[in-house]
Amino acid sequence: MAQRYPAIAADVWVFDLDNTLYPRDCDLFRQIDVRMKSFIAELLGIDTDAAHRIQKQYFRTHGTTLRGLMDHHGLAPEAFLDYVHDIDVTPVPPNPALDAALGRLPGRKIIFTNGSARHAENVAGRLGVRHHFDGVFDIIAADYRPKPDRSAYDAMCRIHRVDPTRAAMIEDIARNLEPAHAMGMTTVWLRSSHDHSMLGADGPHVHHVIDDLVDWLEDQTAG
Numbered sequence: 001m002a003q004r005y006p007a008i009a010a011d012v013w014v015f016d017l018d019n020t021l022y023p024r025d026c027d028l029f030r031q032i033d034v035r036m037k038s039f040i041a042e043l044l045g046i047d048t049d050a051a052h053r054i055q056k057q058y059f060r061t062h063g064t065t066l067r068g069l070m071d072h073h074g075l076a077p078e079a080f081l082d083y084v085h086d087i088d089v090t091p092v093p094p095n096p097a098l099d100a101a102l103g104r105l106p107g108r109k110i111i112f113t114n115g116s117a118r119h120a121e122n123v124a125g126r127l128g129v130r131h132h133f134d135g136v137f138d139i140i141a142a143d144y145r146p147k148p149d150r151s152a153y154d155a156m157c158r159i160h161r162v163d164p165t166r167a168a169m170i171e172d173i174a175r176n177l178e179p180a181h182a183m184g185m186t187t188v189w190l191r192s193s194h195d196h197s198m199l200g201a202d203g204p205h206v207h208h209v210i211d212d213l214v215d216w217l218e219d220q221t222a223g
Contacts, residue, residue, distance in 0.1 A: 064146040111133050
């Protein structure tokens with residue numbers, strides 16, 4: 001059968017975590033969202049409606065709610081990350097097909113997330129794919145500068161010895177591919193109908209568009 005997607009030559013594959021390695025309909029963010037509102041309400045002494053407004057405002061203007069809390073309220077980030085990622089990951093089903101496809105994909109594989117390494121380890125472990133990844137680059141390693149801040153990408157490449165021109169990045173949020181493209185990475189957008197994820201999806205920084213991660217991986221390793 002002919003390939004459905006163009007083949008990509010890469011030595012390193014950089015994967016986003018949330019809503020990329022696992023499907024959006026697992027909806028882990030619903031749990032995280034509730035815990036963020038609760039944390040902000042307690043921190044600032046406000047009700048949850050006001051906390052929700054602040055949470056979304058900081059996310060839009062700072063890339064993550066955490067960055068906004070750090071910049072505006074001097075928050076020490078560790079307690080926030082521990083609290084908001086203390087969630088039930090059982091809605092994420094083990095994925096043997098993803099496990100097999102990643103096993104056939106040649107080259108190093110890295111998780112690049114705006115969440116914590118602990119969260120990435122929990123989710124990747126639940127999926128049954130953690131053993132395929134050579135490392136996790138999280139928000140702590142990025143000095144709390146979230147995607148799409150270019151400094152996070154530079155740090156990821158430096159720490160994990162990634163040549164961007166020999167790397168591919170897979171993401172569900174199109175704008176997070178802009179710095180990757182600027183550095184010379186091949187970019188792959190996992191299509192989503194959510195407004196936040198679609199923003200900028202028609203730009204030249206998106207090289208490839210896919211609808212299913214496992215299908216795409218299987219196609220990359222066919223033959």
